[in-house]
Amino acid sequence: MISVRDITHRYDKQVVLDEVGLTLPVGQLTSIVGANGAGKSTLLSVISRLIKPERGTVFIDDLDVQTAGADAISRRLAVLRQDNRITARLSVVDLVRFGRFPYSKGRLTPEDHVVVDEALDYLDLQPLRDRYLDQLSGGQRQRAYIAMILAQDTDYILLDEPLNNLDMKHSSSMMTLLRRAADDLGKTIVLVLHDINFASCFSDHIVAMRDGKVVVQGTPAEIMQRETLREVFDMDIHVQDLNGMRLGIFWTTGAPVGPLPLAGQPETDGSPGQAQDEQAAEFAWRA
């Protein structure tokens, strides 16, 4: 269990985390959502001890992240951030082997090699194992990094915007993969996401942040409500139910475009008519 207790952090005088307290459930996939600057990435950095917060503590099971040895933490918690620099001449398998560093400090044992091979298999990376990282596409590289994280063999995995720079196909297969890791391997996965619909369709639990605070958390069904989303994102997002998936229509502000079948949802806002009129006016202008 990851429990975050009373974390406050500032950059200069700007408060980015304001007394955040949070308990993240084990064995589940949790998404952290919120607008830019809401403090999501900072929270992830604090949990993964990349940043030492001004106040507060983070516990992984019974370990205090700040005081426990780097070794002990890195065997329980793996982190993938966005700014991965690849300067070295690194092949995929070299990268994945770094995942074993917490255990063997760069001197791989026979068991380590087995784990590395398993991770490569799990992500279908065997055909690419000897490619250098700069010869890979964005999606393949992201998969190589995930393989490294899996080779680290931790119970907890944190990912900071894993869908950045991925196209639709790779985004959805990445999320499927993470979902599979949570279900098959029993991993506790926490990710920062920008797309609420990915969060809604793939997570067990969603944490919504705004202005350095956790505004609300709960199951996708609980979070994916027009009122709740307005509170979190300061946007009017229409929520549609599609075969049990709750989707937020955020591409156009305000109400749905055109006459959509509103699956039994009473219209609370007064504005759709107006929005439709505007739409019509725009089309008229274009024509």
Add this chain to the structure above:
Amino acid sequence: MTFLQARRDRTTRVAAALEHASPEERRRRTRIRVILAVLGLLCVVAVVAYLTYDVRGSWDYAMDLRTRQVGSLVVVGAAVGASSLVFQTIAGSRILTPSVMGFDALYLLVQTIIVFFFGSATFLMMGVAERFLINAGALVLFGMLLFRWLFGRNSRNLLVLVLVGIVIGSLFNSLTSLASRVLSPNDFLTLQDVMFATFNTVDGDLLWIVGAVCVVGLLALVPLLRYLDVVDLGYDSAIALGLPYHRVVTLTLAVVTLLVAVSTALVGPMLFLGLIVANLARQVVPSHRHTDLVLGSVLVGILATVAGQFVVGHLMDNGTTLSVVVNLVGGIYFILLLMRTVRL
């Protein structure tokens, strides 16, 4: 017993690594080994050529002089090669080397300050060895403070660091020249003498002690190498993998300052030598492992200094000095590197 155990562990590790390596990976490993072996061979050839080329007059005298010369060249090449490559990794940039960051300017400043405060009499009374050790000690101390301050700050912007380095370097140079202007003529002469040593005249005692420090520095680097592989992944990944980042960086910086002291004590500042050597090594040795890279960089460094001085000293008859050539070539290379990185 434990030794045997360690041997056995190593053997199983090596066997496992071999077993889990694809043919392509094995080919790559062999290629790296061959490249390193060739570099080593070239170094040997260069050293032998330097020693035996066109000896006129007394063989003994030539050997004595040339052995000392080549010894200092080898020490400088190794120290500059290793320190520059490792420093690049820590700084996370191919453009930053200790010299670019004003490191050897600091060495001269420390030396000047010592003469300034204690006078040249004390300075000269100390043996060469003591003088070097005190200098090196002071440099390590100051260097550590300086770099903690530099890298501890949030700004890891490359251009800012280059700029800061150049400003700091010229600040140290100005301070050095200011202090030397205030000195008495006698003190000044003493200082000049130690500050601009060349490859041609090398003090035997100094060479011994500096060579020993260089070897110690290089040996101290060995256990850090596999941690530096992880440093190369970037701060975030290194922390996530449980690397004691600050300890590794601090220890490495300490060794780097020591090695810079070694090369500066022998031949004075060589601004761009490290830059050329480390980047060449990275190009020539296709590996991400620092055991390979540092060894490669040491060999390239030795090759560059020995072969360079061979050309300058023997073939060009000392028409110019090695540092001039190095700075000319290195300066152009530095500008090219900057342009490629920044895309002006």
